[in-house]
Amino acid sequence: xxxxxxxxxxxxxxxxxxxxxxxxxxxxxxxxxxxxxxxxxxxxxxxxxxxxxxxxxxxxxxxxxxxxxxxxxxxxxxxxxxxxxxxxxxxxxxxxxxxxxxxxxxxxxxxxxxxxxxxxxxxxxxxxxxxxxxxxxxxxxxxxxxxxxxxxxxxxxxxxxxxxxxxxxxxxxxxxxxxxxxxxxxxxxxxxxxxxxxxxxxxxxxxxxxxxxxxxxxxxxxxxxxxxxxxxxxxxxxxxxxxxxxxxxxxxxxxxxxxxxxxxxxxxxxxxxxxxxxxxxxxxxxxxxxxxxxxxxxxxxxxxxxxxxxxxxxxxxxxxxxxxxxxxxxxxxxxxxxxxxxxxxxxxxxxxxxxxxxxxxxxxxxxxxxxxxxxxxxxxxxxxxxxxxxxxxxxxxxxxxxxxxxxxxxxxxxxxxxxxxxxxxxxxxxxxxxxxxxxxxxxxxxxxxxxxxxxxxxxxxxxxxxxxxxxxxxxxxxxxxxxxxxxxxxxxxxxxxxxxxxxxxxxxxxxxxx
Amino acid sequence: xxxxxxxxxxxxxxxxxxxxxxxxxxxxxxxxxxxxxxxxxxxxxxxxxxxxxxxxxxxxxxxxxxxxxxxxxxxxxxxxxxxxxxxxxxxxxxxxxxxxxxxxxxxxxxxxxxxxxxxxxxxxxxxxxxxxxxxxxxxxxxxxxxxxxxxxxxxxxxxxxxxxxxxxxxxxxxxxxxxxxxxxxxxxxxxxxxxxxxxxxxxxxxxxxxxxxxxxxxxxxxxxxxxxxxxxxxxxxxxxxxxxxxxxxxxxxxxxxxxxxxxxxxxxxxxxxxxxxxxxxxxxxxxxxxxxxxxxxxxxxxxxxxxxxxxxxxxxxxxxxxxxxxxxxxxxxxxxxxxxxxxxxxxxxxxxxxxxxxxxxxxxxxxxxxxxxxxxxxxxxxxxxxxxxxxxxxxxxxxxxxxxxxxxxxxxxxxxxxxxxxxxxxxxxxxxxxxxxxxxxxxxxxxxxxxxxxxxxxxxx
Numbered sequence: 001x002x003x004x005x006x007x008x009x010x011x012x013x014x015x016x017x018x019x020x021x022x023x024x025x026x027x028x029x030x031x032x033x034x035x036x037x038x039x040x041x042x043x044x045x046x047x048x049x050x051x052x053x054x055x056x057x058x059x060x061x062x063x064x065x066x067x068x069x070x071x072x073x074x075x076x077x078x079x080x081x082x083x084x085x086x087x088x089x090x091x092x093x094x095x096x097x098x099x100x101x102x103x104x105x106x107x108x109x110x111x112x113x114x115x116x117x118x119x120x121x122x123x124x125x126x127x128x129x130x131x132x133x134x135x136x137x138x139x140x141x142x143x144x145x146x147x148x149x150x151x152x153x154x155x156x157x158x159x160x161x162x163x164x165x166x167x168x169x170x171x172x173x174x175x176x177x178x179x180x181x182x183x184x185x186x187x188x189x190x191x192x193x194x195x196x197x198x199x200x201x202x203x204x205x206x207x208x209x210x211x212x213x214x215x216x217x218x219x220x221x222x223x224x225x226x227x228x229x230x231x232x233x234x235x236x237x238x239x240x241x242x243x244x245x246x247x248x249x250x251x252x253x254x255x256x257x258x259x260x261x262x263x264x265x266x267x268x269x270x271x272x273x274x275x276x277x278x279x280x281x282x283x284x285x286x287x288x289x290x291x292x293x294x295x296x297x298x299x300x301x302x303x304x305x306x307x308x309x310x311x312x313x314x315x316x317x318x319x320x321x322x323x324x325x326x327x328x329x330x331x332x333x334x335x336x337x338x339x340x341x342x343x344x345x346x347x348x349x350x351x352x353x354x355x356x357x358x359x360x361x362x363x364x365x366x367x368x369x370x371x372x373x374x375x376x377x378x379x380x381x382x383x384x385x386x387x388x389x390x391x392x393x394x395x396x397x398x399x400x401x402x403x404x405x406x407x408x409x410x411x412x413x414x415x416x417x418x419x420x421x422x423x424x425x426x427x428x429x430x431x432x433x434x435x436x437x438x439x440x441x442x443x444x445x446x447x448x449x450x451x452x453x454x455x456x457x458x459x460x461x462x463x464x465x466x467x468x469x470x471x472x473x474x475x476x477x478x479x480x481x482x483x484x485x486x487x488x489x490x491x492x493x494x495x496x497x498x499x500x501x502x503x504x505x506x507x508x509x510x511x512x513x514x
Numbered sequence: 515x516x517x518x519x520x521x522x523x524x525x526x527x528x529x530x531x532x533x534x535x536x537x538x539x540x541x542x543x544x545x546x547x548x549x550x551x552x553x554x555x556x557x558x559x560x561x562x563x564x565x566x567x568x569x570x571x572x573x574x575x576x577x578x579x580x581x582x583x584x585x586x587x588x589x590x591x592x593x594x595x596x597x598x599x600x601x602x603x604x605x606x607x608x609x610x611x612x613x614x615x616x617x618x619x620x621x622x623x624x625x626x627x628x629x630x631x632x633x634x635x636x637x638x639x640x641x642x643x644x645x646x647x648x649x650x651x652x653x654x655x656x657x658x659x660x661x662x663x664x665x666x667x668x669x670x671x672x673x674x675x676x677x678x679x680x681x682x683x684x685x686x687x688x689x690x691x692x693x694x695x696x697x698x699x700x701x702x703x704x705x706x707x708x709x710x711x712x713x714x715x716x717x718x719x720x721x722x723x724x725x726x727x728x729x730x731x732x733x734x735x736x737x738x739x740x741x742x743x744x745x746x747x748x749x750x751x752x753x754x755x756x757x758x759x760x761x762x763x764x765x766x767x768x769x770x771x772x773x774x775x776x777x778x779x780x781x782x783x784x785x786x787x788x789x790x791x792x793x794x795x796x797x798x799x800x801x802x803x804x805x806x807x808x809x810x811x812x813x814x815x816x817x818x819x820x821x822x823x824x825x826x827x828x829x830x831x832x833x834x835x836x837x838x839x840x841x842x843x844x845x846x847x848x849x850x851x852x853x854x855x856x857x858x859x860x861x862x863x864x865x866x867x868x869x870x871x872x873x874x875x876x877x878x879x880x881x882x883x884x885x886x887x888x889x890x891x892x893x894x895x896x897x898x899x900x901x902x903x904x905x906x907x908x909x910x911x912x913x914x915x916x917x918x919x920x921x922x923x924x925x926x927x928x929x930x931x932x933x934x935x936x937x938x939x940x941x942x943x944x945x946x947x948x949x950x951x952x953x954x955x956x957x958x959x960x961x962x963x964x965x966x967x968x969x970x971x972x973x974x975x
Contacts, residue, residue, distance in 0.1 A: 018624075025823070026634045026870045027641070033715030036871030037602055039879040039957055042886035049908055052735065056642045057874035065604060068871045072608040072863070078627030081617035088618040096522045096616055099568050099575075104795070105606065107586040108579040114797030115592050115938050117584065117930060123581030124796055130562075148654035152843070152855025160691055163698065172697040176752055190853035194664075196698030199848040229628050237548040268546065284856060289520075292627050292860030293617040293649070294819070296798065300571040335687035338595050338654045339797025346798075347575065353573045355571050357564025360519050367524045373545055374533040382772035395537075413906050420621060429621035435845055452523030453533060479827070486624040487826040489833045496915070497810050500822045500837040502633075503640030503648050506808045507823050 084426030089444030100348030125323035140272025141302035148342030151186035154299025159195035235396030264398035288352030593954025644776030649818030658802030660692025713741035740912030770877025792866025
C-alpha cells in the first residue's frame, strides 16, 4: 500500500497550482441596466415622508445572475481552505459531513421562525434537549445552552454568569477580578474585561504551566472566577488543575473550563469531575460543524445545577414527552444574543456526535494524540525545527507548538515566509500562535482524527522541502507564494490610516482619488 | 474489532501500528501519561448508540426535524428580529461551497477568494448605508448595538446611552448584557426616551435627556413596530450637537427606498444581515453589521476583524488583508477593544452575493414591493371589525395590529389551525395597551396570501 502513495506524494509536490481568476472587485462589475434579481411590480405607490426617502440609489454592482454566480464560484475556487491539507492547530479541523448540510438546508429548519408557537418547534427542541444530554454526559455538567455565537461568546456568557451569580449573593462589587493564564485563549481575558472585570493573567513556569504558588498569590476575596483551558496550545496538560479549582472554590470564585482543546481529553475526563462549574465546547470545530472561515459558530456552554438558574434564556426543557422554552427565569443573565442559537450548527454537531458514538469519540481522541506525537517525532528530525518546552520530556496531547527560530536565524526566512511557501504545495497556511508569542517563529500543527497518515507525511515532507529551500534559495521562500491565486500582499498600507480601506468607497476616495 | 469509521482515515489498525512503531510505544494509552490517574473518569459514557451509517443518521435527523412546522408549508407573518425573506437560489449554492465552509483562517494569498468576498460584503454594506468604514460582521443586530454603544462610550468618555422606550425586547436584552449591571464600575447606563403615539421618538422628552453626558443616541428606522422615522436628520443633528454619537439601526433591505444613514448625518450605522440572502434557520440566520465614517476616531475603536484592500508585489494586482488587527482581542487580549472571534462570516459571503444580485434596482423594487404589500395587508386588516392598524404611521414591512376584545393567543391559535403563523404577540410590551400583535409582510407574501390571512382573521374574530 505504501508504494503507490509515495508515487502520488511526488506528483502532489509538483502538481498543485491555485486557481488564478484575476476576478475584479464586484463593485467594478457594473453595467448599467443589468439585473441579477427581479421582483413583481409593487402595483401601488406608498408615499414616504420626504426626509426618509432615499435620494441617490446605492452604488452597487449591476450584473446578471449568471455573472454573480460565476464571480463567487471563482472566489470560492481561490480559497484553499481544507481542499489541500489543513493541520491548523487550536482549531481542530474536522471533516464537515455533508449529511449535516443536507439536513439543515431542508425547510423544516431553514424555513423555521424562532418565535413560532412551541408546538411547531418540537423537532428542533428535541434535538437541543438530546444534544444537551449528550454534552452533559461528556462533561458531567447538568445543562447546556447554545445561544452563544462562538467560543468567545461562550466565554462572554461565562463572564456574564459570573456577574449574575455574585450579584445574587450580594458580592459582585467585592468580586471584581477574573484570573486566567497567558496560555488561555485571548477570548477569556478579553470577555472578562468587556464584562467589567479586572483580569489577572498568570505566567508560565518551568513545568509549562503556572505554579500553585503563583495562583495562591492572586486568589482572594476579590476573586470572581478562574477561566482556563487545559491542555494548552503547546500540548501541555496542567496536572494541578484539580487543586487549582479547589483553591478558587475555597476563595468563593467560579471555575470555567474552556474546552477548545477537547480533542485529546475527549472521553478520558469530565470537567465537572475535576470540579469545574462550567465549560464550553466549540461545535463548529470540535463537533464537526464547519468553521465557515469564521462562523456561524456555536460555543456550547454547560454548567452545574447550581449555576443553571443564571443561564441565558430561553432554556429548552423536557416536560414529559413534550419540550418547552423556559423564559420565566428571574435569575437569568438575560440574553447574550438574540433567540436561541445557531440551530443549524447545533443540528450538525448533534449529527456528528451521534455518528461517532462513545466508541468513535474515544477513537478520535486516541488517533489525534497518536498522530500529533507521530508528527512531533518526525518534525523533530527536520533540520531547524525545535519545539516548545524543550526541557519537558513527555508525550504531548493533541497538538504541539514548534519553532522555526533556527531557520530564521540561519536563512532570514520567517515562519510566515515558510508558511506562504508551503501554500504553493496546497498546504493551508500554518497556525502560528496566539499573542503574545512565547515561542519565537512559532507554528502549531494539529492533525486531529481526520487527516490520514499520508496527508500528515506529505505535510511534513513539504515543510522539510521548504526549509531546505530556505537554506539553498531564501529568495524563493521570501517571495512566495508563486503558485497562489495572487502574489504576496504588500502589508504596509494595511496599518496606514491614509491608505487602509475596508470598503470600495473608501478605496476609491483614498487610493484611486475618485 | 469494530470497522474503521468513515470519517477517520487513521482508524485502520495497520496505520495506527505504523505510527506507534515510529514512536516506540505498544499502546496509545502510554501517550496520555500527562493526565494524572485521579483525573481520569471512572464512569463509562452512556451515549446513544453510534449511527455511523449515513442512511440511519439521515433517517433519524429527518424524523426529528419533521416534528417542526415550517414557514414554507404555512404562511408566516412573524418578524421581530428574524424575517421571512426570499433567498435567491444562487445564495444557497454559493454559501454551500466546501472551500469556504471549511476555511479556517488561511492567509491573504491562500484564502484570497474568501477575503475578497468579505471585502465585497463590507463594500456593499458601505454602499447601502453610505459610510466608508465597515467591520466584518458580528453575531447579531443586538450585538452590533452593544459594540456600537461601547465604541461610542470609549470615543466620548461618557457612559449614558439613550434608546427608544419601545424597542425589541430581544435586542434590548442583549444591549443590557453589553452595558452591564450597575454594580460594575465601568457599566453603561441605558436611558429610555419616550416614544409618542405616532410611534416616533418624543422630541420633548429627548431634549430633556440629551446632554453632554450622553455617549450615544441610538434609534431605529424602521422601528421595532415598523415605523419610519420622518426626520432622522433632526435626531442625528440633536445628538451631534451635544457631542454624542448618532447611531442609526437600519434594516438593509429597506435601503433601496429609505434614506442611507450616512446621508442624514448618522455617525454610525448598525443593523441585521439575515434579510440579505440568509434563511431564518430558527434564529440561527441572524448576524449584524457596524459601519461608520473612515476616521481614526472610529476605526481605532472597532472590536471586529477588519478587511482592507491592498496591493500585492505584482504591479496592478490587489489582494485583501486584515487591518487594525492589533487592537482586537487577538492582538491585545484584555487590553483589546471588547472581543472578537468566530462570528457569522459565511453568512457574509451569502450577503455579498445577495447584494450583488440585487443591485440598485433590486433594492428599489424589493423596497417598493414590501411597502406595497405590507400596506395592502394593513389596510385590509384595519377594515376588519374587532381590530385596527394605525394607518397614519408611515411604516415598512412590520406593523402593529390592535385587537379590541380578542386575545392574540386565541387569534393566533385559530390562525395556526388554518396553516398561518400570526404576528408576534406583543401584548403587555412597552408602548402597547391591551392586546396587540406585530405582523410582518414581505416580498414572499402574495396578494392571495394576504387575502387568506384576512379571511382567516375575520373568521377568528
